[in-house]
Amino acid sequence: MKKRLLSIILCLSAVSMSAQQPVSPNGKIAVKNNGQGISICYLQKQALDIPVLGYEGMKNGKLKWKFTGMVQADYQMIAGKKTHCTNEANEYKTSLGSGVQMVLRLYNDGVAFRYELSSVKGKLPKEKTAYQIPEGTKRWMMQWTDSYEGFFPLSTTGKIKPIGRMAGVVKSPEGYNLRWGFPTLVEPQEGVFMLLSEANIERNQSASCLYTDGDLLRVTPDVNEVKLKGKWHSPWRVAIIGDMHDLIQSTLVTDVSEACKLKDISWIKPGVVSWIYWAYNHGSNDYNIIKKYVDMAATLKLPYVLIDAEWDEMKDGRTIEEAVAYANSKGVKPMIWYNSSVGWIDGAPTPKFRLNKPEDREKEFAWCEKIGVAGVKIDFFSGDCQRDMTYCIDLLESAAKHHLLVNFHGVTVPRGWQRTYPNLMSTEGVYGAEWYNNVPTFTSQAASHNTTLPFTRNIIGPMDYTPCAFSDSQHPHITSDAHELALTVLYESALQHLADKPESYLIQPQQVQDFFGQLPTVWDETRYVSGYPGESVVLARRSGTTWYIAGINGTNNKKTLDVDLSFIDGGDHSVQLFADADPACYQLAAEKDWLITNGNQIPRQIATQPRGGFVLIIK
Structure with missing residues (x-):
């Protein structure tokens, strides 16, 4: 009864304040009008200025907020930083003119807003949303690349030279990087943090990145060639705000995403995976090597083994069917790799072009289910465009029909699909242990980089870093064994892929081997x-x-x-x-x-x- 009375009081309080300013249920976060934009305050101090809202061709008048009710989130997750998620927000709406309405939700741990367009004809207008991050403000930003594999270096300026030769780099005439990926972490005041991202990408939407424009970061959706007619809404623009406890423990990205669309989820089982690739920097076309990883998984009591690329080109007359059968005979569930065939194609590993057409995809996934494959790793996408977003949704829905878990690699970061499609177990979109195979720079920077990921990338969703390498791959690592072991707990991923070779794990003390067999990948609380x-x-x-x-x-x-x-x-x-x-x-x-x-x-x-x-x- 007390709880209900408190909720009513908060609701009435929000209504009474709506004429002045929108406010969160706990009163810590408030929004003030600021010209044609808004300012977001945390504990009565400005945390974020959004001076520009809406779309090109619009001239915003004075924003008049209408309180439209309290929104409550209460749902279960199969995996994630917590299994039972709850949150609540005060929701407000305002007209931006030209048939555009802004929906604003103030949660206790942040803000989410989106645009609702009442009448779209043809292609979408250009979005104008911009965040103002003053020079001198601490920020951790990753320069955009289609695979979202990059460092999050600390800086106090937006004038940063590009790192390396990453695909998708856009530079200013002065040579500064202009394009940044989500999420972006900012410390607007000492001890107060803000994480910028987005959530709930749907079929007719592309994902977005940020472009530097002076001290502004402009939200810039990727290519969307869909010709629309009628109503449309944008993804949610999300800012998680508070102290570090608030950010690490926030579920705001899934709170604003669509509820689970799958009727039966009883077959979805997270777990630890032995992964065939890292030690050899090569795919899985050797049946004898596959057997070693299956046997390791059985010895350590791991539920899964991932058979990586090139399984369709098995040596010595062996077949993938034999490898899958062997894994299942040992009580280890096999997953297999596919090339998405929309990103890296020429010179890339096989199998290719098996999933692009609906009829081919259906046939392939039915075959996987028939021979006993438990899941698929799909790799090499090409960024944030609407085509790729729709393709990912198609893959998730088709895989679910055939009881297949999904792990996306070489792809954009999570934006809430893990709630809508809980068969999405993990997503790469991270500069992970695989890079010990590729570049020498990871050796010296990995330890510091590893401590940024829990505060940035992993806050927004599962992260397939492929942790825990005790031995060296192509380039050495200089982190301690305890550091490597800690990554398996620090990094949330429903499928936790162990990177190293069987020999490295099987020579460890029995306590360490037991640790892997007992390691959860589902957490009730973080x-x-x-x-x-x-x-x-x-x-x-x-x-x-x-x-x-x-x-x-x-x-x-x-x-x-x-x-x-x-x-x-x-x-x-x-x-x-x-x-x-x-x-x-x-x-x-x-x-x-x-x-x-x-x-x-x-x-x-x-x-x-x-x-x-x-x-x-x-x-």
Whole structure:
């Protein structure tokens, strides 16, 4: 009853304030009119200025907000940073003229808005939305590339030279990078953070990026050749706002996305995967190598094995059907790789052109289901255009008909599809461990980069980084083994692909091998503990009654990481620790080395080596 009364009071309060300014249910976030745009305030201080709204050809008058009700989100996720998601927002609407209405939702952890067009004829007009990020403001931005594989370096200026030779780089006459990908992290005030992204891409929409224009970042949708007639709305523009707890724990991207469209989801099972590629920098056309990875998965009690590219060109007269049958005979569910055949085609690995036409896609996925394939990894898309977005939706829907899990690679970042299509287990869109195969620069920058990802890319959705490499691939890694192990907990992905070769995992101590077999990829709760982008990060994730607390040091110096355990319930708990003994080894605490009893939650600090880390398991 008290809860209901509080909700009514908040609702009435919002109505009374709507004539002045929109406000979030908890009152922390408010929107003020600012000329033809708006300013978003957090705790009465400006967090984001959006001076330009709407579309070309429009002249916004004074914005008059109408409170249209409270929007409540309450839903279950198969995987993600939490299984039960709840949120609420006050929703407002205003006319921008020319048949365009803006819908604005103020949540307790951020803001989402979209445009609703009442009468579109032909192609969409050009969007004008722009975010103003003043020079001197700390920001972590990734220069745009169609695969979203890049670093998030700290900067206080928008005048940044491009990094490397990434596809899609757009430069100013002065040589500065102009095109940026989502998400973008900003610290507008000390200790206050904001993550810019978007959500809920539909068939007639393209995804967007950001273009630098002075101190403005202009939201720029990719190519959309669809000729429309009648009503249309944009994706949600999203700004998650608050302290780091708010950002790490936010589900705002899925809160504003469409509800699950699948009637039966009982067959969708997340899990850990052995992955055939990283150690050899090659596909999966060798039956004997496939067997090694299947056997490793069986030994470690991993549910899945991923058979990567070139399985259609198997050597020595063997076939993919034989490989799939062998995996299933060992109790390991196989997944197989496909080329999307819309991005990298010439010179790219096979199989190609099997999924592009609806009839071919249906035939291929039916065959996968028949021979016992559990899922598909689809690779090499070509950016954010409407064609690719619709293609991804078609793939997800067709795969679901045949009970196939989906992992997108070489593709844009998640924008809420993981709620709408829960068979989407993971998405690459990240500069991950695969790059030890490709460039020497990853070696020296990986540790710092790894500490930015929990604050940027992984906040918005699952991230297939392919973590935990104890050995070296084409280029060496200089992170400690404990750092590598910690990535399997720090990085949320419903399918957690282990990068390294069987020999590396099977020589580890039994406690480490047991860790992989027991590692959850579904989390009931996620908490920020400590850290700062590029320096260090400690997160805690709960599965049932077990907490996994992981931390990494992103610096080249020894560092003590703060670990506050006050969020853990009282009672007796056994504790297991994997930590740095030196940069390449584990130090294993005994199972009962620490005992936490009845509220004696003593804040702890854990020492790490340069580029080191730890995993703490509290049962």
